[in-house]
Amino acid sequence: NAGVTQTPKFRVLKTGQSMTLLCAQDMNHEYMYWYRQDPGMGLRLIHYSVGEGTTAKGEVPDGYNVSRLKKQNFLLGLESAAPSQTSVYFCASSYAPGLAGILAKNIQYFGAGTRLSVL
Amino acid sequence: DAKTTQPPSMDCAEGRAANLPCNHSTISGNEYVYWYRQIHSQGPQYIIHGLKNNETNEMASLIITEDRKSSTLILPHATLRDTAVYYCIVRVASGTYKYIFGTGTRLKVLA
Numbered sequence: 001n002a003g004v005t006q007t008p009k010f011r012v013l014k015t016g017q018s019m020t021l022l023c024a025q026d027m028n029h030e031y032m033y034w035y036r037q038d039p040g041m042g043l044r045l046i047h048y049s050v051g052e053g054t055t056a057k058g059e060v061p062d063g064y065n066v067s068r069l070k071k072q073n074f075l076l077g078l079e080s081a082a083p084s085q086t087s088v089y090f091c092a093s094s095y096a097p098g099l100a101g102i103l104a105k106n107i108q109y110f111g112a113g114t115r116l117s118v119l
Numbered sequence: 120d121a122k123t124t125q126p127p128s129m130d131c132a133e134g135r136a137a138n139l140p141c142n143h144s145t146i147s148g149n150e151y152v153y154w155y156r157q158i159h160s161q162g163p164q165y166i167i168h169g170l171k172n173n174e175t176n177e178m179a180s181l182i183i184t185e186d187r188k189s190s191t192l193i194l195p196h197a198t199l200r201d202t203a204v205y206y207c208i209v210r211v212a213s214g215t216y217k218y219i220f221g222t223g224t225r226l227k228v229l230a
Contacts, residue, residue: 041222042206043220045218088160090163092163107168109165110164113161
């Protein structure tokens with residue numbers, strides 16, 4: 001059982017380049033999230049998805065786009081990378097909040113992260 | 120979601136109990152307290168959560184005060200592998216979907 005898998009683990013970009021980060025989960029979770037973490041800070045939510053084909057903005061969405069074409073995958077795109085986007089990116093997934101029983105716990109499961117440097 | 124306040128850092132001797140406090144004085148009645156930890160900049164790992172009763176699992180215990188304005192995460196026998204940043208988060212268990220991470224408490228377990 002792999003849980004949440006992020007690819008790539010590391011990437012170096014030049015300013016203006018584009019790239020896509022992939023998050024895959026095998027737990028049949030409805031909700032998926034993308035966070036960024038800057039040095040010495042907690043995680044900040046970029047975008048999230050409450051189901052296949054749906055996405056929404058989080059706390060710091062500018063400069064990023066996302067897509068959720070398949071339930072198990074959540075992609076984060078940088079169209080024109082900037083040095084300010086140098087960060088560690090984490091993906092997470094969870095059951096939909098509010099369901100009865102164990103699913104109501106709304107525990108988020110995180111991937112190992114992608115370290116991105118933009119020069 | 121209520122905000123939380125945690126001390127920035129704590130030390131604990133190996134084998135002793137680590138008690139990590141969290142203040143959440145503005146918590147509302149339907150908000151749960153969640154604890155996560157992050158080891159060596161890996162992805163955060165869920166530890167425990169609770170609403171108003173004390174909770175215990177294989178990793179830790181969670182003590183919530185009767186007025187629910189503060190809580191304490193207890194690692195009963197800390198090991199070097201428990202060295203991590205611990206985050207206390209409060210949020211409703213249904214309806215919303217976002218965690219608000221603060222800067223957490225950096226716990227260092229000393230040999």
